[in-house]
Amino acid sequence: MAPVDWQSAWRAGRTPWDAGTSPPALRKLLERGVVPPGRVLVPGCGTGYDLAALAHADREVVGIDVSEEARDAFTAAHGSLPGEVVYEVADFFAYRSPAGFDFVWDYTFFCALDPDRRPSWADVMKRLVKPDGVLATLLFPYEDPVSGREGPPWPVNATMVERLLGGSFEVLEVREEEETHPGREGKERLALWRRQS
Template identity: 45%
Template structure:
């Protein structure tokens, strides 16, 4: 699987869950407190060599290597809507040409205000299509917690492909 990036990783649960031999996961967050908690929570885990946490601003950070996969677990909805084009540009900058972007899209309803700011498939398409990304699949998140059922979708995006299912 290679290298994985989890932007806006918070306390790092997704980073730890995804990390394994052959899959090195980088958790990135601007919050010093979140990164501190992530490191405290995970430092003694058996897979601790398979991940790292970095305190940095997603929009100015420059990784040393590109990623095979970027997992956006509600980071897109946490940023101001006017920053979404810059988010897409960074995704393009960080991902290998044959890499994949996985997005957990939430909240997909008439939610007002934010963060989290409401999102739609069209919001993702608006910023990803111009840089060559197309959805491989977009499905309801069957593993959503009860309070989010029907308000989350899981999207897989790659450069230069068409929809295989919606």
């Protein structure tokens, strides 16, 4: 299968993944106090509703996506947000940050990548997450074991992510999310990974 041309998809308005609002799992993480103050990254953030959900006076929230259209949709939808929120049109795999991140939120980014890019995804996460920082992956569509169904979204699971992260992250929890976007019921698991110091 040919790799997805994300910029063309955005330009053509072919964005069936865009739920228009953050998933309940992110709201619950925020309620539980799992998201720390400090620097937060959202790779492949699309129209950026998760940036708005994560925005807080004590946080610098950085979203990255390859699409200018997605960035423009974010800018049009959100006025002033608390704290600092920066949307960068950039390639995650080439992304460099002057400092590491305390928290990274990956929802429907990992599953969107061609499987051969997954080791690079893990390498970039190892580079970007600070020691003791947390990588939160809301894994969708969750299959264990994974079927041979081609994506995106590619079927994913926690064992796969654990292997990719190697000994660089420890798993804090893997939980099934009961409340999801409509149509994603039973297909989401939240997995939290702490970067080893």
